[in-house]
Amino acid sequence: MFARIFLTLTIVMSGAVVATLAQSNWPQFRGLGGGVIADAVAVPESWGPDENIAWKIDIPGRAWSSPIVWGEHVFVLTVMPGGTDDSSLQPVRPTETYRARSLGGSMTGADIVKPTENLEWVLYDVDFDTGDTRWRQTLHTAIPSMPTHQKSTFASETPVTDGARVYVYLADIGLYAFDFSGNEVWSVDLEWVPRKDWGAASSPILHDGRLYVVNDSEAESYVAAYDAESGQELWRVAREEGTNWSTPFVWENDVHAELITTGTGGVRSYSLDGDLLWELHGMSSLVIPTPFAAHDLLFINSGYIADSNRPVYAVRAGASGESAPGRLS
Structure with a gap:
């Protein structure tokens, strides 16, 4: 059986x-x-x-x-x-x-x-x-x-x-x-x-009538938004990523709503229309955990067992641009 x-x-x-x-x-x-x-x-x-x-x-x-x-x-x-x-x-x-x-x-x-x-x-x-x-x-x-x-x-x-x-x-x-x-x-x-x-x-x-998906692979990785009513693809943005397993997260903070994605290449924040807002590098070699928010902060981590780099980051709302760990706020 x-x-x-x-x-x-x-x-x-x-x-x-x-x-x-x-x-x-x-x-x-x-x-x-x-x-x-x-x-x-x-x-x-x-x-x-x-x-x-x-x-x-x-x-x-x-x-x-x-x-x-x-x-x-x-x-x-x-x-x-x-x-x-x-x-x-x-x-x-x-x-x-x-x-x-x-x-x-x-x-x-x-x-x-x-x-x-x-x-x-x-x-x-x-x-x-x-x-x-x-x-x-x-x-x-x-x-x-x-x-x-x-x-x-x-x-x-x-x-x-x-x-x-x-x-x-x-x-x-x-x-x-x-x-x-x-x-x-x-x-x-x-x-x-x-x-x-x-x-x-x-x-x-699912957020405000839109479905957001991340498809990170060894070929053409992307993040995309679909209209929940019709299934129509609204936008798709290519990502410089390999295979990852993390579920995206919509962070509604005091500044705006952001679509947060994590990956081996880094953490990326997109507007709900697919524009890149900021990115943060320094994740482990395999990324699985989903970001979450609490106490007005965004929390991000990854910790592959065979990797010595197992970071935990806390990010304040309003970040922009590209940054190394410890410099994004």
Whole structure:
């Protein structure tokens, strides 16, 4: 049997907390605040198969994509064998298939897999209260264009929603919009590009009717904006970057709103129309963490395990131009 995702929802048995959860949405990767969570929110200190679980469902496939929530809807993206039992979707067992650097081993060609049969990319809508599946829609069926590492998946990007539609970005396949009844509203095909063997992972973000995506690869890296209503590409800006996995972040500060992107070549801030505002160099050799804002500052970091350079930066609003670490404010 192929691997399965276990989607679980935990609820603290407190009337105030349940009411708070029921009124809150989690519409994108890392939630409304892009990772900044209020200290007052109470969550369970522990949970397990039978502890603090409201319900549990079994969804076929394997994906690092996070669930998102809007009202009574929980949207989940997965990828599964298209009618076959493909061993590349088996769970990762370090002692058998991957000898991680942290365990004293090194990566080998055996850690990289490329299925030879069709995979199916599927979006689920699950009822928040019961765990029942409202609908499932297949986005794409094909043999993947490139391999991926056993530590990653072919569906690592998290969807985003505005409460009327749910948007799915698959960097090597396409961009999709569905309404809450499961009807496809529009789709945009995207070209496959070569990237490092961990595949893609940067998720889309939604701001003021626009979808922003970053597609950093070993070929033609870019950041782009799409109209959420129609799927029309509004602008695209080339980036001097290699493969990265960081999700972009819209920073609404006292000066203006900025689209913040990180990469091995540096941190870049763009206006919401794609103009470069400032850039900061000095990141590590692989960049994954997403920027976030708190206390009127923008926080940026990267820390690849094999890199001695693992910076953390705090940036004030109103920066401009190009700068080295410690000189941007």
